[in-house]
Amino acid sequence: MDALDLARWQFGITTVYHFLFVPLTIGLSVIVASLQTAWQVTGRADLLRATRFFGNLYLVNTAMGVVTGVVQEFQFGMNWSSYSTFVGDVFGAPLALEALLAFFLEATFLGLWMFGWDKLPRRVHLATIWAAAIGSNLSAYFILSANAWMRHPVGFEVDPVSGRARMTDLAAVLTNPQAVSTYVHVVTASFVVAGLFVVAVSAYRLLRHPDTDRPLFRTTLRTGLVVTTLAGVIIVGSGDHQAKLMHEYEPMKLAAAEAHWETGEYAGFSLFAIGDLTERRNVIDIAVTPVLSFLATGSMDGEVRGINNLQAEFQQKFGPGDYVPNVPVLYWAFRLMMGLGLAGVGVGIVGLFLTRKGREPAPWAYRVAMLGLPAALAANICGWILTEMGRQPWTVVGELLTAASVSPGVSLGEVAFSLAAFTAVYAALAVVEGRILWRYVKAGPAPAPVDPEAATPAPAVSY
Known part of the structure; x- marks a missing residue:
């Protein structure tokens, strides 16, 4: 084992960990905004309580997503400086747009939403959560356009002197067919995860606390089931399009x-x-x-x-080498992604049927519904394993090999130390976040204020 192997492990671990939070942030932001919109229109106190309850869970998850994302970016300079040198002139634009436009939009308006309940007019306050949700989804697009460029590089040329990729067409990078298709697929998968998160939390409350806030969690349960089902329909079509793009470009x-x-x-x-x-x-x-x-x-x-035919073709085109990725990993990641993803969508479809017209499902149905969330999260992780490992042995397909991307001055011991440190910190953060989320879920929603326009509900959990 050398520094390259450990650097790949480290980036894989941090990416998988980070992506546990990203899809939930993307989808839950829109669900919370939709619940608040419904409260704005109807004035129902239970919808306000649902907004605040799931909004707290959304904030905890967003904070963890930001922290893990920052750590992930450090590795570009630590372990992958040769890669950063090659792609920097191309990645600079989409990543700057993500930071300066999308992330700041999300962070600014999320802060206004957090602290503006008793300070902003209702409509203005509602606009802040929608602005944060739009920022979250814009952020995803810019990040995915950079990732798609690695799989299908467009709008660039390689400088013959420096050997670096230089952007020649920003529009081509942002409208890359791989970027558009991947964005639709990833975002709809994120709504499946977020929908099943709402379903799992609601199912737990209905199962363990059947006499507490039943109408509220019945509403959120149905909301999550609808989101999961609608996103599931779209994800099947986007997955089919992804397969056709793989055939063409990968x-x-x-x-x-x-x-x-x-x-x-x-x-x-x-x-x-x-x-x-x-x-x-x-x-x-x-x-x-x-x-x-x-x-x-x-x-x-x-x-x-x-x-076998592609290996011979690539050897002729790029020179001697093994251009075959890890077949067993890709084979099973592909099947687990589809199987677990469809199982999660199935929870949405069956759940809508079992709860139609006010029907009450059996206790086992709530238990199965709670299993839909880990299935959807695992499906997302398998999808990213397929995406990233399927590109090997390239970091930028046809342009830069992974073996040539690692930092030349990083030793095996240095990577091993940072890998151990990151793993320990991430394990601790996982325990912390899990406990915080669990306390909020167990405590349930706070009581509705007497005057929602001017009063702030007490927090669901005190520390």
Whole structure:
């Protein structure tokens, strides 16, 4: 093991940890804003209490997302300075837009929302949470456009003197087809996570405290189920589009995710495979023909290039080397992403059916509903593992190898120390956040104020 291996582990761990909070922040901001809008329109006290209750949970999660995101950015200079040198002139614009426009928009108006309950007029206060939600979603777009550029670099040229990528077309970077499609897919997945978070919290309160605030949590339960179902419908379409973009721009990732070794028409979607990585073939492969061809090309007889053919093609194009990513990891990450994601969406669909027209589901249904949240979070993590490991051995596809991206002066011991330190700190933060969220959920929503226009409800939990 060398510094490169540990640097990859460190970035992977911090990215996965950070992304536990990002989708919840993106989706929950809009749900909280929608609950406050409903209170503004109807004047119902239970909707105000629901807004404050889930707003507290949203604030805790947002704080953790900011902290873990800052730590993640440190690594660009610590472990990946060669990568930063190459991409800096391209990434500067979208990341500056994210920080100066989206993040400051989100942070400023979120602060106004937090402290403005008894100071701002209702409509102005409502506008602040919507501005924060818009900022959160804009932030996601700028970050994802930078990530998409790594998978499909556009709007740049390599300086022949410095060897650095230099942006030539900002619009091309921001309208990269990979960026647009990835944004739709990631944001809808975020709404699935946020919807199932609201479902899980509401289901817990209805199961453990059936006589406390039942109408309130019945409303939020249905809200979460609707959000999950609607986002699930969109995510199926965006996932299909992602598969077609993989076929066009990242054929090796698609082939590895399907353990598809040889180029051919009428390619089957693999349900279960056991492969021989030495011989680069499948020993067992249970597949449904021609589903893969249809998903990748839109045609039943569409040709899908195989790993072996692509490896030969890339060697001819880029020179000697192994251009095959980790096939077992991609294969199972792809299936877990789809399986767990669809299970989470299934919770939304079945839950809407079981709670229709005021019906009361059985206790087991609430327990299953609570399991939808970890399933959706795991699906999101598997999706990012597929995205990032599927790009290997490149950090910027066709331009910069991962092996050439690591900081030249960083030793194995230095990376090991920072990896251990980050892991310990993140573990502590996970315990802290988990306890805070759990206390808020167990305590339930605070009582409604007598005059919502002028009074601030007492906090749900005192420290």
